[in-house]
Amino acid sequence: MSSVEQQLEEIEATIEQEVPSDVQITEVRYEGPELVVYTRDPKRFARDGDLVRQLASKLRKRITVRPDPAVLSKPEEARQQVLDVIPDDAGVTDLDFHVDTGEVVIEAEKPGMVIGRHGATLREITQETGWTPEVVRTPPIESSTVKNVRNFLKQEREERRDILERIGRQIHREEMSDDEWVRITTLGCCREVGRAAFILSTPETRVLIDCGDKPGAEDEVPYLQVPEALGSGASSLDAVVLTHAHLDHSALIPLLFKYGYDGPIYTTEPTRDLMGLLTLDYLDVAAKEGRTPPYDSEMVREAIKHTIPLEYGDVTDISPDIKLTLHNAGHILGSAVAHFHIGDGLYNVAFSGDIHYDDTRLFNGAVNDFPRVETLVMESTYGGRNDYQTDQKDSERKLKHTIKNTLDRGGKVLIPAFAVGRSQEIMLVLEEAMREGEIPEVPVHLDGMIWEATAIHTTYPEYLRDELRERIFHEDSNPFLSDQFNHIDGGEEERQDVADEGPSIIISTSGMLEGGPIMSWLEHLGTDPDSTLTFVGYQAQGTLGRRIQNGWDEIPIDNGAGRGRETLTLKMDTEVVDGFSGHADRQGLENFVRTMNPRPEKVLCVHGDESSTQEFSSALYHEFNMRTFAPKNLETFRFV
Structure with a gap:
């Protein structure tokens, strides 16, 4: 008999001792991190609401009670x-x-x-x-993504149960080593923005945190081939944790299954759905641009099938020696700070992912209240000494001023934005401004994946800011359903119609002008001096968006179908409106660390260009007298 079988027998005996003598327990099994108890008396458990809580407390397990099929x-x-x-x-x-x-x-x-x-x-x-x-x-707005994910998981329900049972046995296996150490290896996003990937390892467990691509650099991927990562095979990983769905964190998660990974992905439910949406689009864009995608859509489905969704604040066993808790990161829908409690109080590590410390219109600010954190792996996108963003109210004022001036002269406002996060933030600003008469009521056209991403936001209002959630729940006035918003679903013909009509606002992907429908809008509107290209999000080095911000006005346009490229001379105004980023600025990053109690002993400053990570690392050292690092990729840190 295996140690897990023996453990389950002992648990079943304990449960039978704790429940009333006439309650029949027919099976006890692990499904992922949960203990599932089958009973012939489900109504008894339902009548006594404290019974499951008492069992969970006694066994220190997450428990789900299900009826034995024979009594249904x-x-x-x-x-x-x-x-x-x-x-x-x-x-x-x-x-x-x-x-x-x-x-x-x-x-x-x-x-x-x-x-x-x-x-x-x-x-x-x-x-x-x-x-x-x-x-x-x-979903208040019909979402093909949510519908497809739910239908797929329904079809794969039986296989998924087998996967969860196997994962459960792995999680609850006996520890095999008496050694005690903790290591973090950096596989990407160090002294750069993009290709986020880290390995957290102990003598028992190897966990991959994020696995993304690098915007504007097709060939730069995380260093997955090294021995610490997949060098000894993807099956050597025990778990994958995904902090959020943006492609610089999620794009290569499905690739792991191509390499033979067959384990769990821990993330929030909206991140699972958004990962499916964004990675499938990632494959579609690669195909349209004539590039060979690194994996196919079947691997995306495998990733979804292996995902175990967690809610914020739930403490979850993911291996014999690691407990994971996800907390709101305030960055995009479902984004999370990942906190790892290792061993029996041995060590605690938190990965910030991408964070926004202050409340925004969409989200509550990032959580930094942890019982213990010895080491913090901290994003530094705006960690440079001068990276202070405009106050949100000032940013909204500038955006509304830019829009009003453009509409008054008969032009159109073109806003490149990430489909997830910034687009919905801008939608809320525009809805309120039009409702209160601060800007003219004109159509707001949403192109690319923005409408679908918005539909996913409306499916999970519990992940939105308190005030917005209450408005959607209790006032029955969902701002995303405003009449001003129009989904562009007619392709090039509809874009031409919009370009030929009167003043309007267009929000389109991609946010950094790296392909997508925004390129079509540049062709339609780029030569119109009355229109305005308005940047509201971060533009990474090497992207077309950054080049235009730096003064480029000769824009290469791909004619498609092998017909070569031509150059478009940009004559529309260009405006940059800071303050809408989903990332905390320098002050917000410092405040995140300042208000942690207790503060971490060590901070690894990552996910920023070289100067940002080094300057932020230096600032934390001088301000808080803590050990700080601005690591390079492929460094390993040992703790304990």
Whole structure:
């Protein structure tokens, strides 16, 4: 008998001692980080809401209780019983029964009403039917991504259970080493922006944190081939943690499965969906530009199938010696600071990912409240001594001034923006400004993936800023549904129509002018001196966006289909509006560290160009008297 089997037998015996003597437990198994308990008496567990909490406390495990399939009522009988319990105002749009696990997935416009106060309605559903309810939101804006991900996971449900059971056994295996050490190896994004990737290793465990590409540099990828990474095979990795979905952090996650990785990806639910959206688009763009994509769409599906979504604040075992907790990073939807608790109080490491320390219109500011952090791996995108962004209100004022001046002279405002994050932030500014009469009401055209990304935002309002979430939940006034917003879905013909019409605002990808529909808009509007190209986001070195900011006005345009390139002379105005970045500026980065209590002993300053990382490292050392580093790629740090 394996050690895991023995462990499960002991757990089952403990559960049987703790529950009432007439409650039958039929199976106990691991599924990923969770302990799943099957019982012939699910209604008893539902009636006693404290029973599961008591078991979780006793066993120090995350526990899910499911009914034994033998005691389930038929789905056609349970359907009406479920609907009778749920208030009509919840707006149930689908019920999906899974006999193998005894779960009923309830899709509703208002999930909170299905859950009830402190989960009361969920418990009532189980009391009435025996089925275990799982609740998901019906997207207010139809999202093909959310729909496809949910349908795919439904189709792969059986295989996914097998994957989760195998992962669970790996997580809960016995420790095999008596050694104690912690190492971090830098595989990318050191003294540069992009290709984020790190290995966190202990004698027991090897975890990859992020795996992205580098904007504006097709051939520069993380150093995955080194022995610390995949040099001994992708199967040597125990887990992957993804901080957020931007491609400089996520683009090469599916590549791991091409190399033979078959383990879990831990991230938030919206990051899983956005990763699917952005990586599939990444493949599409590569194909259109005549490049050979590094992997195919099947690998994206594998990544989604292996993803284990975590909620902010949930402490989760990901290996015998590491617990992971994700916290809000304030950067984009679902972005996370990843905190690792290693060993039995041995060491704690936090990876900031990309952060925004202050509240924005979209998100609450980044969380930095951890019980312990000995080492912090900290982004430094705006870590330079002069990298202070404009105050958000001043930024919004400048944006509105630029828009009003352009519209007054009959021009159009073209805003290149990342599909995820900055686009939705700008949408909120424009919606309020038009509603309050600060700028004229004109169409706001959304091109590229922006509409789909916005739909995903509306699916997960619980990840948005408190005030915005309350507005969507309780005031029934979703700003993303404003009449001004128009989804460009008619391709080049619709773009030409918009270019021929009157004043308007266009928000289009890509945010750094590295391909995508923004190039078509430059062709349509670039020679119009009445129109304005308005930058609202970071432009990395080497990108066309950075070159235009630096004064380029001769723009290479690809004619497509092998017809070569031509040069466009840019005559439209160019404006840069700082303050809308999803990254904290120098002050915000310092404040993130300043307000940590206790502060870390060491800080690795990464994800910034060479001067930014070095200047930020020096500033933290002098300000807080802590050990700081601006590492190069391929350095390894040993702790403990």
